[in-house]
Each structure stands twice: as C-alpha cells, then as structure tokens.
Amino acid sequence: MPLHSEKRLNKLKAQLIEIAGNENVDDTTSGRLVYSYDATPNFQALPEIVVAPRTAEEIAAVLKVCAETSTPVYTRGSGTNLCADTCPLKGGIVLLMKHLNKILELDKENLTITVQPGTITKEISDLVEKDNLFYPPDPSSMKISTIGGNLAENSGGLRGLKYGVTKDYVMALQVALPNGELIRTGGKLTKDVAGYDLTHLFVGSEGTLGVITEATLKLIPKPESQKTILALYQDIEAAGRSVSAIIAHKMIPVTLEFLDQDTIKAVEDFAHIGLPTNVKAILLIVQDGPQEIVDRDIHKIAEICRGEQAVDVRLASSAEEAEELATARRSALSALARLKPTTILEDATVPRSEIAAMVRAIAEVAQKYHVRISTFGHAGDGNLHPTCLTDARDEDEMSRVEEAFAEIFEKAIELGGTLTGEHGVGVTKAPYLEWKLGKAGMEVMRGIKQAIDPSGVMNPGKVFADKTKERTATIK
Amino acid sequence: MMSAADKKNIQREFKEEMDYDELLNCMRCGFCLPSCPTYIETGHQEKHSPRGRIALMKGVADGLIEPDDDLAHSLDVCLGCRACEPVCPSGVQYGHLLEDARTILQRNKRQTVGVKMLRKGIFDELFPRQDRMEKVTGLIGFYQRSGLSKVARKVGFMNLFPESMATMEKVLPEVPKRSVMKQRPRFFEHEGEKKATVALFAGCLMDTMFFDTNNATIKLLRKAGCDVLIPENQLCCGALHGHNGELEKSKQLAKQNIEAFEAAEADYIITNAGGCSAFLIDYDHLLKDEPEWSERAKHFVGKLKDISRILVELDFQKTHRLQLPDQIITYQDSCHLRNVMKTFNEPRILLKAIEGVHFVELEGADTCCGSAGDYNIVQPEMAMQILDHKMEKVADTCAQIIVTANPGCLLEMKLGVERAHKSNEVRAMHIADVLVEALVNE
Numbered sequence: 001m002p003l004h005s006e007k008r009l010n011k012l013k014a015q016l017i018e019i020a021g022n023e024n025v026d027d028t029t030s031g032r033l034v035y036s037y038d039a040t041p042n043f044q045a046l047p048e049i050v051v052a053p054r055t056a057e058e059i060a061a062v063l064k065v066c067a068e069t070s071t072p073v074y075t076r077g078s079g080t081n082l083c084a085d086t087c088p089l090k091g092g093i094v095l096l097m098k099h100l101n102k103i104l105e106l107d108k109e110n111l112t113i114t115v116q117p118g119t120i121t122k123e124i125s126d127l128v129e130k131d132n133l134f135y136p137p138d139p140s141s142m143k144i145s146t147i148g149g150n151l152a153e154n155s156g157g158l159r160g161l162k163y164g165v166t167k168d169y170v171m172a173l174q175v176a177l178p179n180g181e182l183i184r185t186g187g188k189l190t191k192d193v194a195g196y197d198l199t200h201l202f203v204g205s206e207g208t209l210g211v212i213t214e215a216t217l218k219l220i221p222k223p224e225s226q227k228t229i230l231a232l233y234q235d236i237e238a239a240g241r242s243v244s245a246i247i248a249h250k251m252i253p254v255t256l257e258f259l260d261q262d263t264i265k266a267v268e269d270f271a272h273i274g275l276p277t278n279v280k281a282i283l284l285i286v287q288d289g290p291q292e293i294v295d296r297d298i299h300k301i302a303e304i305c306r307g308e309q310a311v312d313v314r315l316a317s318s319a320e321e322a323e324e325l326a327t328a329r330r331s332a333l334s335a336l337a338r339l340k341p342t343t344i345l346e347d348a349t350v351p352r353s354e355i356a357a358m359v360r361a362i363a364e365v366a367q368k369y370h371v372r373i374s375t376f377g378h379a380g381d382g383n384l385h386p387t388c389l390t391d392a393r394d395e396d397e398m399s400r401v402e403e404a405f406a407e408i409f410e411k412a413i414e415l416g417g418t419l420t421g422e423h424g425v426g427v428t429k430a431p432y433l434e435w436k437l438g439k440a441g442m443e444v445m446r447g448i449k450q451a452i453d454p455s456g457v458m459n460p461g462k463v464f465a466d467k468t469k470e471r472t473a474t475i476k
Numbered sequence: 477m478m479s480a481a482d483k484k485n486i487q488r489e490f491k492e493e494m495d496y497d498e499l500l501n502c503m504r505c506g507f508c509l510p511s512c513p514t515y516i517e518t519g520h521q522e523k524h525s526p527r528g529r530i531a532l533m534k535g536v537a538d539g540l541i542e543p544d545d546d547l548a549h550s551l552d553v554c555l556g557c558r559a560c561e562p563v564c565p566s567g568v569q570y571g572h573l574l575e576d577a578r579t580i581l582q583r584n585k586r587q588t589v590g591v592k593m594l595r596k597g598i599f600d601e602l603f604p605r606q607d608r609m610e611k612v613t614g615l616i617g618f619y620q621r622s623g624l625s626k627v628a629r630k631v632g633f634m635n636l637f638p639e640s641m642a643t644m645e646k647v648l649p650e651v652p653k654r655s656v657m658k659q660r661p662r663f664f665e666h667e668g669e670k671k672a673t674v675a676l677f678a679g680c681l682m683d684t685m686f687f688d689t690n691n692a693t694i695k696l697l698r699k700a701g702c703d704v705l706i707p708e709n710q711l712c713c714g715a716l717h718g719h720n721g722e723l724e725k726s727k728q729l730a731k732q733n734i735e736a737f738e739a740a741e742a743d744y745i746i747t748n749a750g751g752c753s754a755f756l757i758d759y760d761h762l763l764k765d766e767p768e769w770s771e772r773a774k775h776f777v778g779k780l781k782d783i784s785r786i787l788v789e790l791d792f793q794k795t796h797r798l799q800l801p802d803q804i805i806t807y808q809d810s811c812h813l814r815n816v817m818k819t820f821n822e823p824r825i826l827l828k829a830i831e832g833v834h835f836v837e838l839e840g841a842d843t844c845c846g847s848a849g850d851y852n853i854v855q856p857e858m859a860m861q862i863l864d865h866k867m868e869k870v871a872d873t874c875a876q877i878i879v880t881a882n883p884g885c886l887l888e889m890k891l892g893v894e895r896a897h898k899s900n901e902v903r904a905m906h907i908a909d910v911l912v913e914a915l916v917n918e
Contacts, residue, residue: 030546033535034528039505044540079522080506098520120510144506270565334565337503392500 004071009048012069016051016093019061024052024099035076035094039141040084041342042392043427047074047088052096056174056182056213062095063211064180067455073178074459075207077118077146082345083426085153085206089461095211097148103127104214110188111219112171117148117212124217134222136163139422140330151212154204156422158286158326161380162254163220165422167203174214175202178453188216201448206424207459209452223288226254227298228322231283231305232276232312236260236363239281240356242308243379246285247352251301255286256380257329258359262389263376266335271328273321279311283379284329286322332376333387340372340389346405346428348412349421352382361411362386369404371397383421406469409435430465478544482584486543489580490536495573499534502527502568508560513844514553517861523550526560526570533577548581553858555851556719557811557844558754562818571816572761575718582721600725647890652687664694664704671701671790675742677733677756679749680712681883689883692908693748693783699915700792710736714762715755716850723762730759731769734776745776748783748908750810750882753817756780782813783908784822784881793829798914800830805910806838806875808845808866808889810882823881823907830914836873840866847888860895867892870902878904 004012009027016025026032027049036046053059066073072092079086088094097118105114111133115124121142125135138157139145145155151173156165172186175198186192186199202209233239239258246256259267259282268275275282283305287297302313316322337343350358359375362384366373377385386408388401409419409432419429419436434442446464449456478486508526509515515525522528529550535541551574558571674697682690697704710733714726733756737745747753760777763769787793807823814820820842828835846852846862870878870892878893880886889904896902905913 028546029541029544030523030532030550033541034522034525034531036535036540037504037531039503041503046540078506078509078520079504101520141506144509267565270567331507331565334503334505334507337501337505337566341497341500343503 004048004069008069012065012071013049015065016049016062019058019065020051020053024054026050026052032094035079035096036088038076038079038081038084038086040082040087040426040428041344043084043087043089045087045089045091047094048091050094050096052098054099056100056176059095059100059211059213060176060180060182062093063176063178063457066093066457067178067180067453070455071457072460073207073211073457075148075152075211077149078120078141078144080141080145081149081153081426082347082423083153083206083420083428083462085424085426085459085462086149087427089427092457092460097146100148100213101146106131107188108133112188112216113219114172114214114216115147116214117146117151119147121145121147121150128219129222132222133219135169135217135219137166137169140333142330147215147217148212151203151215152205152207153424154422156378156381156383158255158257158329158378160378160383160422161256162252162288167200169218170199170203170215171218172216173199173202173212175210176213177210178455178457182213186216204424206426206463208449208463209458223254225291225294226286226288226319226322227294228284228286228316228325229298229302230314230316230325231285231302231310232279232314233281233283233309234279234311235309236281236359237356238309239283240359240379242283242305242310243355244353245304245308246301247380249300249304251297251304253285253287253297253301253380255284255326255378257284257377258282258355258379258384259284259329259332259376260374262339262372262374263332263336263387266339266374267328267332269338270331270335271324273324273328275328276312283310284325286326329376333385336374336387336389339374340391342390342392344388344390344401344405345385345423346387346408347377347383347385347421347423348408348417348419349381349383350412350415350417352380354415354417355379355382355384357415358382358384358412358417361415362408365404365407365411368407369400371401371404373404378421381421382417406432410471425463427462430463431467431469433463433465434468435471478548478584479586482586483542483544486580486584487536487539489583490533490543490577491539493580494533494537494576496537498569498573499530499537501566502530502534503566504531505565508564508570511559511563511843513555513557513559513846513862514858517858517865524553526554526564526568529554530568530570530573533573543581551577551581553855555811555844555846555848555862557848558815559811559843562815569761571758575721575723578719578721579723580721643891643894647887647894649685649688651685657684657687660691660706662706662708664698666701666703667698668795669701670703672743672786673703673705673741674744674746674786675705675707675737675740677713677737677745677747677752678706678710679747679752679883682749682752686883686886686906689748689906689908692906692912693746696783696787696792696908696911697746699796700787700790702786702790705740705742707736707740713752713755715751718755718758718762720850726755727762727766730762730773734759734769734772737776737779738772742779744781744786745779746781746783746786748881748906750782750813750817750819751884753780753782754812754815757817780817782817782819782822782881784826785817785819787911788822788825793826797916798830798911799916800832800910800914802832803834803876804836804874805830805833805877805879806836806870806873807841807879807907808838808870808885809841810880810885811844811848813881814842823879826907826911827879830910833914836875838873838875838878839869845885845888845892847882847884852888852891863888863892864895867896871896876902877910878902879907879910880904881907 101118714729852859
C-alpha cells in the first residue's frame with residue numbers, strides 16, 4: 001500500500017534531489033528492494049525512496065522535509081541489524097549513511113577518536129590499535145557494521161564482560177533532529193554534568209529519536225598481552241556453573257563465551273579450525289593485561305573449570321590460533337543458518353549468577369514446545385543467544401517458536417534479567433517491552449519520543465508496539 | 477529493454493527454476509559485504525553486493541518485484557569471483573545461484589540477429605571445437621608474426637576498439653605455429669622415481685594462446701615424477717558458457733570431458749588454469765539431475781588438482797633446486813583457484829622455495845583483478861577501475877614479477893602492467909613458467 005500519492009511522492013523526490021543531489025536519490029525497484037531488509041528473518045518491506053545524503057546538514061534537511069510531509073525515515077548503516085530496526089516497515093525513505101564514512105580525528109592527547117556514523121567499526125578498531133590504543137566494543141559483525149548502527153543499538157560484543165558496551169565509550173555526539181536542527185551533546189570530558197545526559201539518551205535509541213551524524217569515542221591503552229583457552233564440557237550445566245564460579249572467584253576475563261554442541265558443529269563445518277565437535281559445550285575464555293597477571297588469571301580460571309567437570313582445558317598456542325577462535329565464534333549465528341532455512345535469534349540476558357538456571361530453562365522450553373534451540377553467547381555477562389532453528393514456511397512450528405520465546409523472555413525477567421542485552425527492541429521485542437518497563441516506564445518513553453519526534457517519523461513501528469503481548473499464566 | 481511478456485516469463489522461470497532453499501539459506505547477515513569487489517568499488521551499493529543480488533533473485537522468485545533491466549545490470553556487474561563463498565558462514569552457494577539466474581535472463585534476452593550470431597559463433601562453433609580454437613589463435617599468431625600487428629598499431633586500427641581491448645592486443649602472448657601445436661605428443665614419461673600418472677586438462681585457451689605454459693606444466697609434472705597423458709577429445713571446460721547463461725552447452729562439454737578422461741585412467745587430473753578448474757570441480761553439481769552422469773562426474777571431480785597443489789604434494793620444491801637472480805616476486809590469487817579450489821598456500825610455498833627471490837605478499841591478493849573471464853570485455857569500466865586499484869597495490873610491493881595461476885588473470889596483469897607503463901620493469905608470468913625458469917641445471 002503506497003504511503004504517498006504519486007503526485008506527493010514526485011514532489012518529495014524533487015525535494016530530496018534538491019537536498020542530496022540526483023545521484024543520491026533512488027526510487028528504482030531494484031534500488032529500493034536491496035534496502036528492504038536487514039539481518040532479521042521474516043521482515044521485509046520496500047521503502048518508497050532511498051536517499052544517501054553527503055553531510056550532516058543534508059541529513060538534517062532531509063529529516064525536516066520528512067517531518068513536514070509525515071514521511072517515515074529509516075536510517076541504515078550496513079543493515080546487519082537483528083531486531084528489524086533497519087527494515088522500512090511503513091514505507092517512506094531509507095536514509096543511507098554510506099557517504100559519511102570518514103574518521104575525522106584521532107586525538108592522542110585526550111585519547112579520543114571522532115568519526116562519522118558510516119565508518120566501519122573494525123576500521124576504527126584497527127586504526128587505533130596501530131597507535132597502541134584500544135576501542136573495546138566488538139560486536140560479532142564489527143567487520144561489516146557501521147559505528148552509527150552500533151551507537152543507535154548500543155551494541156555489545158565479545159569483550160563486554162570486562163570492558164562494557166558501546167555506551168561506555170561515547171563521549172560526545174552530533175545529532176540531526178526531525179525539526180531540522182543539529183545539536184551537539186557531551187564533549188571530550190570525563191566529567192560533565194551540565195544538563196540531562198542527552199548523549200546516552202541517543203545511544204541505544206534505535207533510530208526513533210534522531211540521526212547520529214558524528215561521534216567522539218573514548219579510547220583506552222591497548223592491553224599488553226592476551227591469552228585464550230577453551231574449556232570443554234560433556235554437561236552444559238557444568239559449563240554454566242563454571243561461568244558463575246569464575247565470576248564468584250573475582251576473576252573478570254575479557255571474554256567468556258559459551259557454545260553448545262549444535263553451534264560448535266555448525267561453526268566447525270564453516271571454519272575448519274579443529275573445534276572438538278564431540279563435546280556438549282565449550283567455554284571460550286580470553287584474558288588480557290600485563291603478562292604476569294594474564295598467566296596467573298588463566299591458570300586460576302583453568303583450575304576453576306576443571307573443578308566444575310571440564311573434561312579438558314586447552315590453551316591457544318599462538319595469537320593466530322586465538323584470533324581464529326574468536327573469528328569462528330563471531331560466525332556462530334550465520335553458521336547455524338546452514339542447518340535450517342530460518343534461524344531466529346534472541347538475546348535474553350540474566351544476571352551472570354543465573355546463567356546455569358537460564359541454560360536449563362532454555363532447554364526445558366525447547367522440549368516443551370518441540371522446537372530446536374541452539375544456544376551460544378556471551379555467558380560471562382549473562383547475555384545468551386538462544387537461536388531457534390526452524391522454517392518460516394511451517395506456520396505451526398513458527399507459532400510454537402513464538403510461544404517458546406515468550407516463555408524464555410518471562411523466565412529471563414523472572415531471574416532479574418532483560419528481554420535484550422545488545423540487539424535492541426526493534427519490532428521483534430516491542431510487544432514484550434512493557435513486561436520489562438511496566439506501564440509507567442513505557443509512558444516516560446512515550447513522553448520523550450513525543451518531545452523529540454512529535455510527528456512520529458523516526459523509525460516508526462519500532463520499540464513502541466501497537467499492543468503488548470499478553471503474559472502467559474504458566475510462569476509467575 | 478524487457479517487454480511485459482519477457483518480465484512475466486522471467487518471473488515464472490525464477491519461481492520454477494531457482495533453488496529456493498539456497499535462496500533462503502542466505503540469512504542476510506552481510507558477512508559477504510567486505511569481500512565483494514564490486515560492493516567496495518561502487519562505494520557500498522547494496523545492489524552490487526552478493527546479499528543484494530540474492531535478495532533481488534529472491535524478490536523476483538517471491539513475486540515481490542518484477543524483473544527489470546536494473547536487476548539484469550546488477551547481475552551483469554558481478555565478477556563471479558565467488559570471494560563471497562568462503563566467507564559465508566551459512567555456506568550459500570552463490571556461484572550456482574548466479575549461474576541459474578543468468579541462464580534464465582539469457583534465455584529471455586531479446587538480442588539483435590548480429591549478437592545472436594556472434595554468441596552462437598563463439599559458444600557453439602568456436603570454444604567447443606579445439607581445431608577451430610587452433611585456427612583462430614593461429615590467425616592471431618600469423619597476425620603477430622607477419623608484421624601486420626605493427627602495421628595495425630601504426631595506422632591506429634586498434635584505436636577503433638575500446639581502450640582496454642586495444643591495450644589487450646599489445647599484451648597477447650606470441651602464439652606458436654599450428655604445426656608446432658599439432659606435433660606435440662600425447663604421452664610424456666616421468667623423470668626420476670615414478671610417483672603418479674596424471675592426465676593434463678589442457679584447456680582451450682591454455683593449449684593455444686598459452687601453449688608454452690602448458691609445455692612448462694608438463695615439464696614440471698615429469699620432473700615431479702609423473703607420467704603425463706594428454707587425453708584426446710578433451711574440450712573447453714564450459715566455464716565461459718556457464719557464466720554467460722548457456723548452461724546446456726556446458727553440460728554437453730562436461731559429458732565429453734568426463735568421457736575423455738575416463739579413458740585415460742590417470743590417478744589425477746591436473747589443471748593449470750584456476751578458472752577452468754573451478755568449473756570442472758562443479759561438474760557433479762552441473763550434472764546432478766542426470767543419474768547416469770552424476771556418479772561419473774563425482775569420480776572425475778575427485779581426481780582434480782591444480783598444478784601447484786600436486787607439485788607441493790609430491791615435494792617438488794624439496795627435491796629440485798630452484799633459483800633466480802635476486803628480485804622481488806609477488807602473487808595475485810586466481811579467485812576461482814582460491815575461493816572454489818581452495819588452493820592458495822601451495823603457489824606461495826613454491827615461490828618462496830626459489831633461492832634469490834624475496835617473496836612479498838600483495839595486499840588484497842585474494843580479491844579479483846577485474847579479469848573475471850570475459851568481464852573486462854563486457855564491463856570494461858568497472859574492470860579497469862578494479863585493475864588500476866590492483867596495480868597501485870602491486871606497485872607497493874616493488875615486485876619485478878607478478879605471478880598468477882590462470883590465463884585470464886595473467887592477461888589482466890599484463891594489461892595492468894602495460895597501462896601503468898611498466899612493461900620494461902615488471903613481468904607478469906604464470907607460475908609454471910616461473911618455476912621452469914627457476915629450475916637449476918636446465
């Protein structure tokens with residue numbers, strides 16, 4: 001159903017061309033189709049126009065036109081989103097960030113880097129490491145994802161346990177607002193309490209408030225050394241208990257990843273790096289820092305794992321092998337996709353003391369609803385990725401998948417956790433958001449949305465659901 | 477332009493013929509994007525990425541969009557280098573999807589009589605007929621030897637062609653006389669200890685325009701301890717047909733080649749052209765729907781190896797002393813040898829074994845040079861853009877020799893050297909020729 005009449009659409013197109021130039025406005029069928037999806041299964045909708053502005057000012061001008069014409073705006077980096085946030089569900093325009101892909105400044109005195117939103121995350125990471133600096137957030141898609149997308153989703157990654165997530169490294173932003181204004185928030189400042197913390201309001205706002213057009217990120221010194229071990233288990237709960245035990249022993253590794261057998265097999269099938277496919281679970285553990293401390297921590301962690309019935313603990317023999325393991329882990333979701341036509345992934349998160357309980361609950365839910373769920377994820381920070389292997393063409397199974405996930409969300413919240421640790425609410429978790437925030441919490445969110453985007457053009461259909469999903473009576 | 481009727485046909489055929497499970501297998505994670513040369517060269521245009529192209533194919537199969545010329549263009553711009561396949565965690569067979577889609581589009585293309593005749597001439601009458609390949613390349617040889625080439629260059633005849641083709645004409649290797657090609661025996665005995673019997677897939681272009689490289693390949697195989705057979709009745713591998721939407725003709729060629737090599741009963745089938753080998757190794761997929769052929773195709777595929785792989789397996793570089801004057805050498809991967817045959821360490825092992833040579837890894841050696849079969853002829857602008865970026869990286873290595881392992885890549889590298897006005901300083905060579913030149917006591 002077209003949002004605009006042909007006449008209005010032509011007028012809108014002319015306005016966009018005037019702002020961004022003819023070559024940066026595309027309304028061809030192919031041009032629109034290739035921006036109709038992201039990495040979230042089962043969501044696809046064609047935008048009416050795709051526009052790629054060249055500057056922050058052009059972005060602000062586009063937003064103003066959209067607000068005036070009630071045209072939905074869907075901001076897009078590389079489209080690796082996992083909650084359908086970049087999918088233009090209500091038509092309108094897709095706003096591409098591809099021209100804003102420059103690294104503007106590496107400030108070695110303040111240890112900051114200032115970048116445009118279309119910069120690829122890994123380019124930032126690689127560049128600063130050449131100067132012995134470190135940008136820790138490393139979402140699995142970091143080779144592809146843009147920093148703007150990471151900021152909008154407040155992405156996590158494999159190093160979240162020790163170093164935190166994207167929001168912990170944002171010092172200042174420039175943001176384009178739907179009223180056509182450009183604002184700057186924060187600064188290269190460790191301390192700054194002048195006004196509300198608008199920087200962190202926009203981080204994780206999923207494109208529903210404005211468009212981040214520039215960001216200044218905090219850097220830290222690069223750790224001197226790093227070691228990686230693999231702990232192997234024949235009992236997945238024992239792996240879960242190891243995670244809690246490591247933390248309880250006051251060990252904070254950089255990375256503490258969990259992979260179950262399905263995931264191990266799928267990843268090995270792709271990466272061919274000799275992962276043991278005959279075990280029920282693996283923990284991939286990385287520690288970094290000064291050499292002596294890394295050695296001491298890794299030794300202690302290995303002991304803890306053995307104490308929790310790890311059948312074997314292996315040390316990566318070289319930096320290359322360690323990198324191979326991390327890269328293989330990053331491929332887990334897409335590798336699982338080779339097993340079944342549709343892979344539906346969630347990222348319910350619990351306090352890390354509850355990891356074993358959550359792993360058990362996921363297994364029970366899978367059995368109850370007769371669905372196949374593989375689990376991997378950032379066990380150390382309580383952020384698991386139960387992934388349902390299914391087929392979108394099987395309606396009966398799909399409805400069971402939905403019920404299974406509803407129950408997993410219930411369980412996560414019951415354990416003091418949350419719906420989503422790092423992928424965002426988007427469309428997929430919007431119906432459940434009130435379970436976590438409560439009615440009053442949702443009202444606060446709506447008030448903020450209304451104040452900044454009164455015409456409701458920024459990423460409509462996301463975060464705020466038309467209807468909250470009814471809670472099942474089985475739990476609670 | 478596609479007519480409404482064309483669009484309807486194409487849509488129906490996409491629905492009926494495209495492998496829908498394979499289309500679904502793409503979960504749109506985007507892991508392929510950084511590996512795609514056209515995505516990078518176009519400044520991150522999704523329609524020039526593997527994920528975008530698969531989405532377009534699926535969009536047509538789903539009936540979400542109608543096929544149109546933009547869609548055809550998106551598929552045309554693809555190099556077919558398949559760099560997206562090894563990086564795809566889901567294991568999507570992009571190359572197969574591309575071939576199927578191109579076949580449907582080709583079948584429904586309205587072409588002028590001239591283009592139709594030309595395609596028929598090339599795909600039906602020339603490439604499948606080795607005698608005619610010899611004649612045509614023989615003509616090139618005559619053209620080169622007679623001095624006509626000099627005259628043509630002088631009077632500017634080549635200026636009538638696109639710039640890339642005109643430069644290409646300058647860099648074509650000297651083609652031997654047909655009589656020389658005809659006289660080559662079909663069997664060569666091993667030297668030293670016998671280790672294997674191999675059958676050489678001679679290739680249509682390799683065995684005419686690159687006849688000397690084939691001879692070098694035979695020499696290396698003999699020295700490595702192989703009896704070498706060159707089966708008669710072998711034909712073009714069919715890659716050019718497959719990549720241009722002429723799959724039926726590829727199948728005919730595949731069957732004839734399988735038959736020709738069955739008769740040879742060799743331990744291995746050896747190729748020295750990455751592009752051909754990647755197509756040959758897909759014969760089992762190509763013939764999967766023909767029960768009487770699928771097993772035979774699997775058997776054929778199981779024997780296939782690139783020259784560099786068998787040499788390393790037979791310890792050639794350990795048993796023969798290799799030496800060249802002090803110089804820097806670099807290596808440009810053949811996309812298909814790397815991404816499909818998974819052969820990329822072996823050429824480097826061999827080159828590093830040459831004394832006097834300092835091997836410098838070329839940054840981005842694993843990405844396409846822009847040759848991509850006939851891509852540099854049908855998409856000259858993109859091909860030249862990719863090539864020029866490639867030559868900047870080559871210049872960074874300061875190499876005196878750029879080594880490749882496929883005739884298309886070799887010509888492209890020669891073209892790149894010519895375009896960069898470096899033909900006096902830099903040579904582009906096939907790895908077999910480099911190794912023969914490096915053999916000590918020859």
